[in-house]
Amino acid sequence: MAASTETETGAARLVGASAEGDDQAVEAALRPKDLSEFVGQEKVRQQLDLVLKAARQRGATADHVLLSGAPGLGKTTLSMIIAAEMGAPIRITSGPAIQHAGDLAAVLSSLQEGEILFLDEIHRMSRPAEEMLYMAMEDFRVDVIVGKGLGATAIPLELPPFTLVGATVRAGLLPPPLRDRFGFTAHMEFYDPAELQRVIHRSAGLLDVEIDPAGAAEIAGRSRGTPRIANRLLRRVRDYAQVRADGVITRAISEAALSVYEVDSRGLDRLDRAVLEALLKLFGGGPVGLSTLAVAVGEEHETVREVAEPFLVREGLLARTLRGRIATPAAWEHFGLAPPQQGGAAA
Numbered sequence: 001m002a003a004s005t006e007t008e009t010g011a012a013r014l015v016g017a018s019a020e021g022d023d024q025a026v027e028a029a030l031r032p033k034d035l036s037e038f039v040g041q042e043k044v045r046q047q048l049d050l051v052l053k054a055a056r057q058r059g060a061t062a063d064h065v066l067l068s069g070a071p072g073l074g075k076t077t078l079s080m081i082i083a084a085e086m087g088a089p090i091r092i093t094s095g096p097a098i099q100h101a102g103d104l105a106a107v108l109s110s111l112q113e114g115e116i117l118f119l120d121e122i123h124r125m126s127r128p129a130e131e132m133l134y135m136a137m138e139d140f141r142v143d144v145i146v147g148k149g150l151g152a153t154a155i156p157l158e159l160p161p162f163t164l165v166g167a168t169v170r171a172g173l174l175p176p177p178l179r180d181r182f183g184f185t186a187h188m189e190f191y192d193p194a195e196l197q198r199v200i201h202r203s204a205g206l207l208d209v210e211i212d213p214a215g216a217a218e219i220a221g222r223s224r225g226t227p228r229i230a231n232r233l234l235r236r237v238r239d240y241a242q243v244r245a246d247g248v249i250t251r252a253i254s255e256a257a258l259s260v261y262e263v264d265s266r267g268l269d270r271l272d273r274a275v276l277e278a279l280l281k282l283f284g285g286g287p288v289g290l291s292t293l294a295v296a297v298g299e300e301h302e303t304v305r306e307v308a309e310p311f312l313v314r315e316g317l318l319a320r321t322l323r324g325r326i327a328t329p330a331a332w333e334h335f336g337l338a339p340p341q342q343g344g345a346a347a
């Protein structure tokens, strides 16, 4: 995941959006296999459906696809769906794994015709590899440099047509020459609660867990707009339902389970709440500097900035201003507190 994502600097979190612990194995089982099973992202689905159908009708390889969006929104899943819809094999690698142009040349030269190459975190590839990719994407050719200095020679290598599916947290992180070489760019949005509820019902079916609509809605509301988190919370609630109840997930069971795991009604966890509570109760809602806030909650300031704040800002609970961090009216309301009068103290 990118250096700026929520979870990189923090310990494993139940509400972290990156894949952690046993996620990978379970995710493989829960991944939708085709576009019709893929929940939400209507525009992306419709557009991609057209791109793929048209390529299939022409008997051609699909255009290169760039997927941007936060971790856990389904970029890897979508790349596998592209492969399935095109009836093509898929090769999965990531930007950090490609640090030399030679690493990329090795991957590219072993691709089969029509193969899908999924390059996760494409913005983290090295510069020389990136430059090699320009030519590979456009002309299906690379120049492999053999030797060094004056004796170096470029050996041209023809590649079979392939489809590159690049994934990144933000398309803006890519240099424009790379971005421009993608024929189709899709931005994945956070999911709304109704869509997450559908994800949860689908996953519960696959996991053979009984869940009622209110139980699914409760989990969806705490899943931070992210299917990966929804699936993870579902598994923890399933544990609770199995151990403490009759195995059926209802609203009451979801609420009780997620309070054991300290995930509140808006999906805030212990760290998020500690940051907001310090801001509200110790500093009257701010403004307060990041370092002071971090000391108050006993965390590194990177952890507060990278792990807690992105979600709090996205939720409109905290604002980063030039004078420091401030709590919004929604933050006061979430904690059931009254904001201080102008110039007065916190209630």
Ligand SMILES: Nc1ncnc2c1ncn2[C@@H]1O[C@H](COP(=O)(O)OP(=O)(O)OP(=O)(O)O)[C@@H](O)[C@H]1O
Pocket: 001, 017, 018, 019, 026, 027, 028, 030, 031, 032, 037, 038, 039, 040, 041, 070, 071, 072, 073, 074, 075, 076, 077, 078, 120, 199, 227, 228, 231
């Ligand atoms: N639209 C969706 N419908 C149903 N399940 C989904 C959807 N999107 C994601 N999921 C589920 O969420 C989990 C995470 O998805 P995925 O690994 O594709 O995310 P990602 O965007 O590639 O994340 P990362 O950037 O961290 O690699 C998977 O288990 C997948 O099954």
